[in-house]
Amino acid sequence: MNTPEENEVLIAAVTSAYRARDVDGKLRIHPNWHDLDDEGRREAFDASFQVRRLESALDDDGENSTIKAVIARIHAGR
Amino acid sequence: MTDTDAHLPGIMSGDAQAFARWMRVAEPEVRVSLRRFAASVDAEAVVQEALLRVWQVAPRFQADGRPNGLLRLSVRIAHNLAVSETRKRRDVALGEDGLEARLNQLASAEGVHHGDPHLRRAIHGCKEKLPAQPAKALNARLSSEGGLADADLAEGVGMKLNTFLQNFSRARKLLAECLRKAGVDIEAELA
The missing domain is CATH 1.10.10.10 (Winged helix-like DNA-binding domain superfamily/Winged helix DNA-binding domain)
Known part of the structure; x- marks a missing residue:
């Protein structure tokens, strides 16, 4: 059972759009996502939605970090 | 409201910037569609994987004459990925989840969220x-x-x-x- 402070840090980590890749090139689950319970994962989902909306609004082209990460993967040949 | 398929010609010809413009509207829709799976999958990984798969299949995409065809396909791909990941991790029965109802909403140009203009x-x-x-x-x-x-x-x-x-x-x-x-x-x- 995580403390609220621990949960806050884990949720902040999961809101990142950075995901490592495995040897087959498939996106890995964020390691801190495993450390959250169901309620924490739901909070992380909502926080991620909020963060992407903020990122889009702050970007001149309206593109958030998920969109930029996907475009980077496309340019890198996935 | 604009049909997101307006970006299709560019996307189908391999224009990544056209795909980025399409994702500005599509990404939040795909993400929101995964909320039911929030406790069983890392939605960020699923969203990115689904969008990459859409990019790969887009050149062969065939429109059905209704709006937001590529967006509906992306929601379905993300849903299928989430179901597959959920089944790998949890022994749960996945019943009716509102997917078809949401896809029907997206089949009209007015069915897409565009966020708060302020x-x-x-x-x-x-x-x-x-x-x-x-x-x-x-x-x-x-x-x-x-x-x-x-x-x-x-x-x-x-x-x-x-x-x-x-x-x-x-x-x-x-x-x-x-x-x-x-x-x-x-x-x-x-x-």
């Missing part, structure tokens, strides 16, 4: 009010464009990882609170 106007003023350390963490995330791990970003701004994440969390909450005071609810689409 958000872009309000957010820059809110960002300027952030304290220095939360602003530093937020700016590091924004400039990384999803390409760097938080451990690297924290090192780059001279913070311990935990401190960086606490500051990022504080920035997010302060921005949301400031926007709420300005009459903008950024979670309205989740309701």
Whole structure:
């Protein structure tokens, strides 16, 4: 059972759009996502939605970090 | 409201910038469609994987004559990925989940969410009010464009990882609170 402070840090980590890749090139689950319970994962989902909306609004082209990460993967040949 | 398939000719010809423009509307729709799976899959990984698969199949996409065809396909791909990941991790029965109802809504040009039009106007003023350390963490995330791990970003701004994440969390909450005071609810689409 995580403390609220621990949960806050884990949720902040999961809101990142950075995901490592495995040897087959498939996106890995964020390691801190495993450390959250169901309620924490739901909070992380909502926080991620909020963060992407903020990122889009702050970007001149309206593109958030998920969109930029996907475009980077496309340019890198996935 | 615009049919997101307006971007299709560019996407089908391999124009990544056309795909980026399409994703501005499609990405939040795909993400919201995964809310039911929030406790069983890492939605960020599923969203990115689904969008990459859409890019790969887009040149062969055949429209059905109704609006938002590629968006509906992307929601279905994300849903199937989430179901598959959920079954790998949990022995759960997945019943009716509203997918078909949402796809029908998306089959009209008015069915797509476009967010709060006041958000872009309000957010820059809110960002300027952030304290220095939360602003530093937020700016590091924004400039990384999803390409760097938080451990690297924290090192780059001279913070311990935990401190960086606490500051990022504080920035997010302060921005949301400031926007709420300005009459903008950024979670309205989740309701």
